[in-house]
Amino acid sequence: MKILKNKRALSTVVTTLIILVVSVLLATVVTFYAINATTTRVQEEYLQITMLHVWCTNDGNASAALMITNTGGRDAVIDKITVRGRASPWTNVYYWKLGEGDTVPNDLVWVEDAPALNTTYSTEGAEFFDASGLSALTLRSGARMVVYVYNLDHLSTSDIGISIGVVVFTSNAQYHKEVNVEAVIPA
Numbered sequence: 001m002k003i004l005k006n007k008r009a010l011s012t013v014v015t016t017l018i019i020l021v022v023s024v025l026l027a028t029v030v031t032f033y034a035i036n037a038t039t040t041r042v043q044e045e046y047l048q049i050t051m052l053h054v055w056c057t058n059d060g061n062a063s064a065a066l067m068i069t070n071t072g073g074r075d076a077v078i079d080k081i082t083v084r085g086r087a088s089p090w091t092n093v094y095y096w097k098l099g100e101g102d103t104v105p106n107d108l109v110w111v112e113d114a115p116a117l118n119t120t121y122s123t124e125g126a127e128f129f130d131a132s133g134l135s136a137l138t139l140r141s142g143a144r145m146v147v148y149v150y151n152l153d154h155l156s157t158s159d160i161g162i163s164i165g166v167v168v169f170t171s172n173a174q175y176h177k178e179v180n181v182e183a184v185i186p187a
Contacts, residue, residue, distance in 0.1 A: 043073030
């Protein structure tokens with residue numbers, strides 16, 4: 001009976017508080033571990049848009065070119081490309097997926113029409129394809145792709161010098177980049 005009358009023992013309230021605090025701390029540690037384990041193991045796509053150009057000729061013929069690099073750990077599916085808010089139909093899109101042996105161009109140049117793309121970039125080993133039969137473009141992780149978009153009929157010579165947005169849409173994200181419309185004089 002001496003044990004029950006010991007004045008140095010913890011009260012029931014203090015014991016309950018200690019148990020609650022320890023269980024909350026334990027639950028917090030387990031939650032943070034689970035969040036850390038899932039977020040570090042999930043691989044995401046990440047596209048970098050470089051060498052972006054939008055050109056307009058003096059007769060109002062506009063086109064765009066960009067290089068897309070997938071630096072993420074996951075393959076990307078490009079659903080749509082918009083220039084100044086208007087989606088470009090796949091019939092106007094031409095692409096070149098750079099292989100391991102292909103030389104990356106220093107910059108993208110204006111090419112008047114799609115048939116001239118392969119001859120313009122022949123030194124880099126380019127092989128441009130028409131995207132008209134596709135519903136999306138795929139880009140594997142770590143790969144690069146050059147994309148040309150023709151017949152941008154919503155741009156005109158009055159847009160030269162104005163900054164416009166180009167957006168690449170994937171199934172997971174949107175990648176926006178601003179560029180000034182450049183004037184080009186066909187030879």
